[in-house]
Amino acid sequence: MKNKKNLIFVNGTMGSGKTTVCRELKTMLMPSVFLDGDWCWDMCPFVVSGETKCMVVDNIVHLLGNFLKCSEYKNIIFCWVMHEQAIVDELLGKLEPLCAEFRIFTLMPNEKALTSRLQKDVDNGLRSEDVIKRSVVRLPLYEKMNTCKIDVSSISAKEAAEIIKKELAGEGLL
Numbered sequence: 001m002k003n004k005k006n007l008i009f010v011n012g013t014m015g016s017g018k019t020t021v022c023r024e025l026k027t028m029l030m031p032s033v034f035l036d037g038d039w040c041w042d043m044c045p046f047v048v049s050g051e052t053k054c055m056v057v058d059n060i061v062h063l064l065g066n067f068l069k070c071s072e073y074k075n076i077i078f079c080w081v082m083h084e085q086a087i088v089d090e091l092l093g094k095l096e097p098l099c100a101e102f103r104i105f106t107l108m109p110n111e112k113a114l115t116s117r118l119q120k121d122v123d124n125g126l127r128s129e130d131v132i133k134r135s136v137v138r139l140p141l142y143e144k145m146n147t148c149k150i151d152v153s154s155i156s157a158k159e160a161a162e163i164i165k166k167e168l169a170g171e172g173l174l
Contacts, residue, residue, distance in 0.1 A: 005068060005100035006173050008164070009088065010079040011147060012107035014135040015118040015127075017157050018079035021107060024161035029075040029174065033067050035060070037080025061094040068100055076100065083141040101173050105164050106147040111136055113153040 008025070010018050019036050026034040040059035043052070060080070067076045082088050088104060109117065118135060121127040142149070148167060152160050168174050 005073070006075045006168065007064070007068065007095075007100040007102045008075060008077045008168070009082070009102070009104040010077065010107065010164070011082045011088075011104055011142065011145070012079075012109075012152075013083065013114065013138040013142065014081060014131055015114055015121065016107040016109050016135075017117070017152055017160065018081075018107055020157035021152075021160045021164070022077050022079045024158045025077055025164055028161055028165050029077070029168070031073050032075035032077055033070075033073045034077045034079075035063050035067065037078065037082075057090060057094070061091060064091070065095060068095070081138075083138045085145055088145075101171075103168065103171075103173070104145075104147045105167070106142050106145060106149045107152045107160060108139070108142060108149045110151070110153040111139065114139070 006029075008029075010022050010025070012018050019038075022034050022036065026032050037056070037060055040063070041052075041056045060078070064076060064078060067073055080087075082091075092102065114135060115132055118127060118132045122129050122132070150160050150163050155163075165174070
């Protein structure tokens with residue numbers, strides 16, 4: 001299965017470091033491509049409705065599907081806030097038949113580390129104050145998911161990416 005593609009999801013609550021870890025991972029797992037689900041959800045005003053949720057999922061599935069079809073990339077890296085297994089299942093179900101080895105990793109900072117990270121973003125005007133509470137309350141939801149969890153409380157994004165790379169290599173996927 002060495003010629004098979006790898007579809008790698010990096011999951012975690014807001015502020016867990018998904019985007020930064022994926023940027024590191026993209027350079028470690030060449031040839032690769034990286035899609036941040038938030039890019040498919042970047043609108044002004046930000047509206048969460050049934051219609052916009054459906055549109056975002058369709059956008060993500062379309063882009064992931066095109067990346068999977070493209071012969072130039074072996075590793076397709078995707079991150080998004082996927083706090084329920086149903087979100088992952090919906091995306092994967094729409095990509096069937098999956099022509100890739102699928103792995104999902106969850107970045108799990110502890111509450112103190114997460115709060116500290118998010119507070120820095122709030123102080124720098126990058127996020128609103130309410131994001132801290134909304135993110136912290138989601139932490140237990142990730143514990144329930146069947147994913148490979150990485151404690152990112154006291155490691156760098158590069159170190160987290162190296163852990164993911166090592167896991168993939170240990171499974172013979174690289």
